[in-house]
Amino acid sequence: MIKYNLQCDCNAEFESWFSSSSEYDILSKKKLITCIYCDSTNVKKSLMKPNITSKSNSSLTQNKEQRNLKKQLINIRKYIEKNCKNVGKDFSHEARNIHYDKKSLQGIYGQATPEETSELLDEGIEVATIPWIDKTEN
Ligand SMILES: [Zn+2]
Secondary structure, X not given: OEEEEEXXXXXXXXXXXXXXXXXXXXXXXXXXXXXXXXXXXXXXXXXXXXXXXXXXXXXXXXXXXXXXXXXXXXXXXXXXXXXXXXXXXXXXXXHHHHHHHOOOOOOEEEOOOHHHXXXXXXXXXXXXXXXXXXXXXX
16 A cells, blocks of 8 residues: 555645555546545645655664664674773783783783874884774663
8 A cells, every 4th residue: 555645736635545656647547536625636646755755764774774883893892802801091001012022912902092092003003993882782
């Protein structure tokens, strides 16, 4: 079933249900759609409804993409927590130790200020910044 907003020559607007868009086309061609107010057959589809529908569809798609992105970030967080050592605020210190002393091949993660991060990058130490998503959030 498909619902159309119909508009008559008399400026009246009303809604009508059709089994499909092709049924509407056939009835319209045969002048079988009549205005419920003046019985005129000069009734046309109003273009308002489809616009509203496509708008809400695109925002639904956007929400879905945002949820997928969040899921990916949570997975990245889980992977890092499982495979790397949390050094917290000592991150830039520990990153230098690993880089210069080569004492550990284990990855680390923790917090660093943007200044610390850019210093590390200047020294040729590989650092990646990722958004840290709250796992408990829905
Ligand atoms: Zn009418």
